[in-house]
Amino acid sequence: MRRIVLALALALSATMGAEAGETDKPRLIALDWGLATTLLGIGVEVRGVPEKPAFLDWVQDPAPAPSSRDLGLRLAPDMERLEEADPDFILISPQFASIEKRLESIAPVRSFAIFTPEKTPLANARSVTRALGDLAENPEGAEALIADTDRAIAALREKAEAQRETCGFLVVNFVRGGTVRVFGEGSLYGGVLEEAGLANGWTGATNFWGFATVPVSELLHHPDDELIIVSPVPVEVRQMLAAEDDVLSNGLFGKIPALRKGRYTMMRPVWSFGGLTEARTFARELSATDLPDCSNDNS
Known part of the structure; x- marks a missing residue:
């Protein structure tokens, strides 16, 4: 009987450890659709996207989980919904700089640029993918993408x-x-x-x-x-x-x-x-x- 109890305790401990490992991963929200799809492409679920119905029309695949929140407008997100999503980081591109200070009241903000004056979006996208993989603690997923x-x-x-x-x-x-x-x-x-x-x-x-x-x-x-x-x-x-x-x-x-x-x-x-x-x-x-x-x- 003691062996059975010990085995159950070890199994429960392993399960809780695995769940803790998953929940220890940073909780991320990307207001820029390109950053959101990059996260999804490397196997990281986003907790919400702005303008979700339009996202599903213009982007479609990869699609966020049905449970992900609609965060309102891209440049005027619903701050209450953002707070409810409880992100560890909010990801933006430089085009969102005007609202960065507001977003920092919710969580630390990180900015990534795919489109720049140098006009090299494909090369930039590779660099941004690696940076997001590191932030999401999934560099393997980034390299796979x-x-x-x-x-x-x-x-x-x-x-x-x-x-x-x-x-x-x-x-x-x-x-x-x-x-x-x-x-x-x-x-x-x-x-x-x-x-x-x-x-x-x-x-x-x-x-x-x-x-x-x-x-x-x-x-x-x-x-x-x-x-x-x-x-x-x-x-x-x-x-x-x-x-x-x-x-x-x-x-x-x-x-x-x-x-x-x-x-x-x-x-x-x-x-x-x-x-x-x-x-x-x-x-x-x-x-x-x-x-x-x-x-x-x-x-």
Whole structure:
């Protein structure tokens, strides 16, 4: 009987020790969605995200646990909900500097920058991933995410190299029916294309985030590029693209070479202001498409 009691006591002690080890990990909240997805990508659960319904529309995967709190607006979070989440650290990017002092009344604040004036978001994302892995006490998870992302980009590069000549890619997100964001130098998408050895069709000026907001008519000037349309898109655009006859008969849209030739891909939501999880997803999604071969394109 004493042996049974002793065995039960040892088992209970081991269980409590394991639970204590888990709860001893820092409790983290990231107000920046890119930092939140990086934490999720390295296997760290976040205790809440701001604007959670919008997060699920624009980011989707990786998704936070259903139990994670909606913390209100990104730049004006609900302080009561933040306090209830009881974080050890609140993570922000420099764009949240205006509310940093308020946040410090809840918990210590740590700031990490993926997008900087140097316009190297992919390299920065690797560094930030390692820093978050250290803070979350999960450096192994961080290295695993980095390695997984590198493999995804390498697979895309190998697929591109197998073709004699691939077209350039024009990565866009429709803001409204007549306006698009087109991603070039300094964008996360552009960084993936560059590392994979693929040409980015947009060589014009870009802003701090690596994109330019231009009228749809600008797409008329890219007859040889494959169009990558990153979701979500406005309802009217989605409905039009769902019916090919409408594309060809719809004035301006029908004149856009990529749409007229059917050389476009609808991509699931991939947060353009994210980090390595988004870079990995973008590389995988692009690898899953049929890369256009322009070597014999006479259309």
